[in-house]
Amino acid sequence: xxxxxxxxxxxxxxxxxxxxxxxFVAPHLIxxxxxxxxxxxxxxxxxxxxxxxxxxxxxxxxxxxKELLFDNSSVFYEQLRTGLKNTFLFVVISVPFCIIVPLLMxxxxxxxxxxxxxxxxxxxxxxxxxxxxxxxIWNLMFNVAYGxxxxxxxxxxxxxxxxxxxxxxxxxVTIWWTIGGNMIIYQAALNGISKDYYEAAEIxxxxxxxxxxxxxxxxxxxxxxxxxxxxxxxxxxIYGQPxxxxxxxxxxxxxxxxxxxxxxxxxxxxxxxxxxxxxxxILGICIMIVSAIQFVFLRDNSR
Amino acid sequence: xxxxxxxxxxxxxxxxxxxxxxxxxPLIWGIVTxxxxxxxxxxxxxxxxxxxxVLTNYTELLVNNASTPLFHWFANSMIISVSNTxxxxxxxxxxxFAYDRLQFKGKNALxxxxxxxxxxxxxxxxxxxxxxxxxxxxxxTKWAMIVPGAAGVFNIFLVRQFMSNIPISFDEAARMDGASxxxxxxxxxxxxxxxxxxxxALFTFTGSWNDFLWPSIVFNDxxxxxITPGLQLLQGMYQSQPxxxxxxxxxxxxxxxxxxxxxxxxxxxxxxxxxxxKG
Numbered sequence: 001x002x003x004x005x006x007x008x009x010x011x012x013x014x015x016x017x018x019x020x021x022x023x024f025v026a027p028h029l030i031x032x033x034x035x036x037x038x039x040x041x042x043x044x045x046x047x048x049x050x051x052x053x054x055x056x057x058x059x060x061x062x063x064x065x066k067e068l069l070f071d072n073s074s075v076f077y078e079q080l081r082t083g084l085k086n087t088f089l090f091v092v093i094s095v096p097f098c099i100i101v102p103l104l105m106x107x108x109x110x111x112x113x114x115x116x117x118x119x120x121x122x123x124x125x126x127x128x129x130x131x132x133x134x135x136x137i138w139n140l141m142f143n144v145a146y147g148x149x150x151x152x153x154x155x156x157x158x159x160x161x162x163x164x165x166x167x168x169x170x171x172x173v174t175i176w177w178t179i180g181g182n183m184i185i186y187q188a189a190l191n192g193i194s195k196d197y198y199e200a201a202e203i204x205x206x207x208x209x210x211x212x213x214x215x216x217x218x219x220x221x222x223x224x225x226x227x228x229x230x231x232x233x234x235x236x237x238i239y240g241q242p243x244x245x246x247x248x249x250x251x252x253x254x255x256x257x258x259x260x261x262x263x264x265x266x267x268x269x270x271x272x273x274x275x276x277x278x279x280x281x282i283l284g285i286c287i288m289i290v291s292a293i294q295f296v297f298l299r300d301n302s303r
Numbered sequence: 304x305x306x307x308x309x310x311x312x313x314x315x316x317x318x319x320x321x322x323x324x325x326x327x328x329p330l331i332w333g334i335v336t337x338x339x340x341x342x343x344x345x346x347x348x349x350x351x352x353x354x355x356x357v358l359t360n361y362t363e364l365l366v367n368n369a370s371t372p373l374f375h376w377f378a379n380s381m382i383i384s385v386s387n388t389x390x391x392x393x394x395x396x397x398x399x400f401a402y403d404r405l406q407f408k409g410k411n412a413l414x415x416x417x418x419x420x421x422x423x424x425x426x427x428x429x430x431x432x433x434x435x436x437x438x439x440x441x442x443x444t445k446w447a448m449i450v451p452g453a454a455g456v457f458n459i460f461l462v463r464q465f466m467s468n469i470p471i472s473f474d475e476a477a478r479m480d481g482a483s484x485x486x487x488x489x490x491x492x493x494x495x496x497x498x499x500x501x502x503x504a505l506f507t508f509t510g511s512w513n514d515f516l517w518p519s520i521v522f523n524d525x526x527x528x529x530i531t532p533g534l535q536l537l538q539g540m541y542q543s544q545p546x547x548x549x550x551x552x553x554x555x556x557x558x559x560x561x562x563x564x565x566x567x568x569x570x571x572x573x574x575x576x577x578x579x580x581k582g
Contacts, residue, residue: 020484021410024401028394028459035451036420039428039435046431053434105322108315111308119319121567122326128559128570130513132534133552137333139538140545148332151349176326184571208311237426240515244535258426258516265430266520277430284424291422 047278053271064278076264076275080282083257086242087283090256091235091290094171098231099224102179106186107216120187124180131177131240138173139245166246166254173241178234182227189220225298229291236287257283337361337549344546360550371540373551375526376533379445381558383529384511386449391507392500394453399462399496400488404474414463417456429520436521447521448529452511458503465499466492501569509559530555 047064049057068080105123109116126134141147142159150157159165197215206214217224239258242248248255257279265276332351336344337360339353347354364373401407402414432451433442441447469492477487493500515531522528525536537551563570 018407021401021405021407024397024405024484024488025413028398028453031394031450032417032454032456034435034454035432036428036454039431040420040423042431042434043427043429053430105319108319111311111315113312113316113319115316115319119323120571121563122323124571125330125560125563126326128509128513128563129556130531130534131515132531132538133555136534136538136548136552137329140336140549141329141332143545146344146349146545148328148349148351176329233424236424244538261426261429262516262520266433273430277427280426280430284427287424287426288422 047281049274051274053273079260083260087256102183105183110190126177127180135244160246170241189223193219360547376530380529383448384508387452387511388507390453395458398459403463403466443524443527
């Protein structure tokens with residue numbers, strides 16, 4: 001009898017111990033399911049519907065994708081082409097700067113110059129600011145009549161209203177705003193390279209350039225891969241800079257895809273959430289393909 | 304060789320100094336301009352520093368709170384960011400503990416599934432997420448920004464990685480003494496996980512404070528919105544008053560700036576932490 005009770009107790013305890021782990025993960029899993037998993041599945045589904053955000057979605061098969069990709073009389077076809085072209089253009093121009101500038105900063109900081117800590121803190125600082133505040137400040141920097149840039153260099157450049165200056169302005173703001181994180185990553189990576197390599201290379205008569213390409217770059221390869229992929233993903237999601245700096249102009253030349261997605265789904269007038277979802281999925285697929293390509297080309301094949 | 308080193312230090316310093324000017328000028332210019340009067344700014348011509356330092360831009364923002372209630376937005380942002388941070392800390396530390404320390408069926412499969420979802424571009428779920436917020440009646444409420452942010456996976460990964468370095472013998476000793484899973488979590492693991500939790504907290508707070516696209520979708524009620532979409536409204540409303548806009552922008556960056564002053568160490572080490580586990 002006693003043994004039976006004991007056994008039951010153990011069973012009970014054991015059952016409890018099976019349940020507790022789920023209590024620990026449940027809060028996250030519930031939030032994850034409601035606010036990530038269901039929306040993702042639902043988002044894919046509504047891209048195959050003519051949904052207007054309010055009523056019930058009606059399944060229309062591939063019609064949205066057909067219209068976006070092939071119907072050149074459609075305004076959304078134009079939007080996708082313009083938005084995707086501008087988004088890719090921005091990624092192609094900005095990502096190299098967002099890798100090279102912080103890498104140069106990290107290399108310079110790595111020789112331990114005076115005020116190094118101050119420089120590091122300063123370059124990192126803007127990445128903690130909201131994009132709307134950053135753009136308000138830079139809008140005035142680029143102001144034609146009152147801005148310091150035109151006044152100090154005696155220019156009359158209409159920065160945010162003419163090309164290519166509008167893109168230059170957007171890229172400058174992006175670099176200023178975002179490079180801090182990458183710089184810190186490179187600094188940590190450079191710190192981890194053994195000094196012995198460089199000493200040996202110096203004895204062999206390697207020039208600093210040779211040392212950089214033969215020792216430094218290969219040693220921080222995984223951090224470069226990580227930052228290239230993450231920076232590219234971040235820049236594909238560009239939205240705030242063109243919205244508030246150029247408002248997509250001049251002549252839609254800086255209108256990026258996320259602006260069209262936002263307008264179509266949530267802008268004034270009838271919501272066209274179905275088409276907007278299809279646009280979002282096309283953008284998502286582009287991001288995944290580009291990440292995959294970068295990964296294949298940049299990963300360390302020797303390992 | 305000594306000379307060589309000195310030379311490279313001078314080159315590095317010069318290079319960094321030039322960049323530092325580019326980085327610091329917009330900040331200083333923005334701040335000092337917020338202390339110029341509108342009349343001085345638009346009539347005197349370009350001067351870097353104000354001739355008369357005035358607070359009118361700030362007082363006008365404070366008084367003019369019907370169409371652009373900046374201080375209201377500030378309070379909203381503060382409540383949202385703090386609540387979101389607290390929720391994330393609770394949810395993340397509980398989950399990370401279970402995935403690292405406890406045994407349950409399908410644990411690894413579930414964890415790898417969560418990690419795999421991180422590859423999924425978040426742009427896809429903005430529109431349907433709005434619908435879910437709408438169904439919950441959360442449009443124009445702070446909940447719309449507090450809760451969805453806790454769905455993320457990366458922080459769990461980060462904290463779990465950190466926990467896995469705490470020796471398992473600590474748990475076993477406590478378990479011998481009859482401690483429950485929750486006691487072990489609360490009394491042993493949580494205190495030892497503090498450094499990484501600071502990092503999670505700082506990044507959650509700044510991420511929440513700076514979020515732009517999502518709040519501009521879920522808020523259209525001017526009184527309810529946080530400060531980042533608020534600034535966009537402010538820019539639209541006061542295009543002709545740049546000095547006032549500078550005051551608004553400056554107010555919006557103060558909290559994260561102060562946080563950075565006090566917790567710079569954690570911000571800087573965290574970046575290498577997150578790259579380290581991924582790289």
